[in-house]
Amino acid sequence: MEKTVAIAGLGAIGLDLARALDAGVEGLRLVAVSARDQAKAESNFAGFRHKPRLLPIEALAEEAEIIVECAPAAVFETIAAAAIARGRILVPASVGALLPRMHLVEEARRTGARIIVPTGALLGLDAVRAAAEGAVESVTIETRKPPRGLEGAPYLVERGIDLAAVTEPSLVFKGNAFEAAQGFPANVNVAAALALAGIGPERTLVEIWAVPGLTRNTHTIRVEAAAARFTMTIEGVPSESNPRTGKLTPLSLLACLRGLVSTLKVGS
Numbered sequence: 001m002e003k004t005v006a007i008a009g010l011g012a013i014g015l016d017l018a019r020a021l022d023a024g025v026e027g028l029r030l031v032a033v034s035a036r037d038q039a040k041a042e043s044n045f046a047g048f049r050h051k052p053r054l055l056p057i058e059a060l061a062e063e064a065e066i067i068v069e070c071a072p073a074a075v076f077e078t079i080a081a082a083a084i085a086r087g088r089i090l091v092p093a094s095v096g097a098l099l100p101r102m103h104l105v106e107e108a109r110r111t112g113a114r115i116i117v118p119t120g121a122l123l124g125l126d127a128v129r130a131a132a133e134g135a136v137e138s139v140t141i142e143t144r145k146p147p148r149g150l151e152g153a154p155y156l157v158e159r160g161i162d163l164a165a166v167t168e169p170s171l172v173f174k175g176n177a178f179e180a181a182q183g184f185p186a187n188v189n190v191a192a193a194l195a196l197a198g199i200g201p202e203r204t205l206v207e208i209w210a211v212p213g214l215t216r217n218t219h220t221i222r223v224e225a226a227a228a229r230f231t232m233t234i235e236g237v238p239s240e241s242n243p244r245t246g247k248l249t250p251l252s253l254l255a256c257l258r259g260l261v262s263t264l265k266v267g268s
């Protein structure tokens with residue numbers, strides 16, 4: 001059965017996803033979007049086969065069964081709360097914003113809503129989830145980005161860390177996933193997703209490196225569990241419109257949405 005989709009935020013992730021859905025994905029129909037810049041959104045729809053409705057973020061949940069959040073973390077709660085109150089399926093990209101708001105999960109339990117966290121720019125959450133059904137000793141993630149991919153992070157701004165002065169690979173943050181999501185709300189959604197897949201934000205340890213000259217956003221996860229030990233690395237190509245975000249993320253969201261309606265679904 002076909003499901004209707006709404007997208008909140010038409011930036012690096014949302015616009016690519018909207019285009020892909022408009023091009024046609026069996027079982028999914030894009031019906032509405034939200035954008036901050038209405039005129040820009042209208043011009044982006046020029047080549048669309050079916051123009052979605054342009055609505056404020058609070059109104060999306062009235063229009064669609066699946067609400068995909070691809071907006072800045074600052075407006076996450078408004079989008080998520082509306083979707084959850086209406087019992088919808090919420091697919092968040094700003095996963096870091098979910099960590100300090102786990103009451104939304106309780107609320108979803110009450111309303112029958114579901115929150116489906118996509119793998120996003122990361123890899124291997126299937127193996128992490130499987131391992132976490134058993135005993136897990138440790139989960140770590142090391143994120144390496146070019147300095148411009150970390151610019152504006154509150155953690156760096158508050159400490160006066162000047163990324164322009166970084167001339168060699170530098171460890172700019174070490175802590176748990178909860179602290180990482182607070183300090184780098186636009187940079188380490190992957191750490192938040194890893195924490196939710198595995199052993200939680202307090203026990204998931206994060207290192208963030210600023211690496212001059214690096215051309216890929218690189219994430220390495222290391223898991224030590226009773227059933228398996230694994231290390232996995234992904235080197236994502238930064239998107240042209242937003243270097244903080246990798247090009248794989250809209251594709252991951254598309255694959256996630258497809259998994260919600262497909263007859264054959266691969267991976268746990």
Ligand SMILES: NC(=O)C1=CN([C@@H]2O[C@H](COP(=O)(O)OP(=O)(O)OC[C@H]3O[C@@H](n4cnc5c(N)ncnc54)[C@H](O)[C@@H]3O)[C@@H](O)[C@H]2O)C=CC1
Nearest residue numbers: 009010011012013034035036070093094120121186189245
């Ligand atoms: N889960 C993952 O692996 C990843 C998650 N992200 C996160 O996904 C989110 C979206 O990322 P990008 O698309 O790269 O960001 P972006 O900054 O390129 O796009 C966000 C869009 O939301 C729009 N927007 C802002 N306020 C709005 C409002 N009130 N109503 C409607 N639209 C509004 C902006 O105008 C912009 O077009 C961010 O929170 C980012 O940190 C990014 C990369 C990977």
Ligand SMILES: O=C([O-])CC(=O)C(=O)O
Nearest residue numbers: 121187188189190217246
């Ligand atoms: O695209 C990436 O490399 C990951 C990212 O920005 C995030 O997790 O927020």
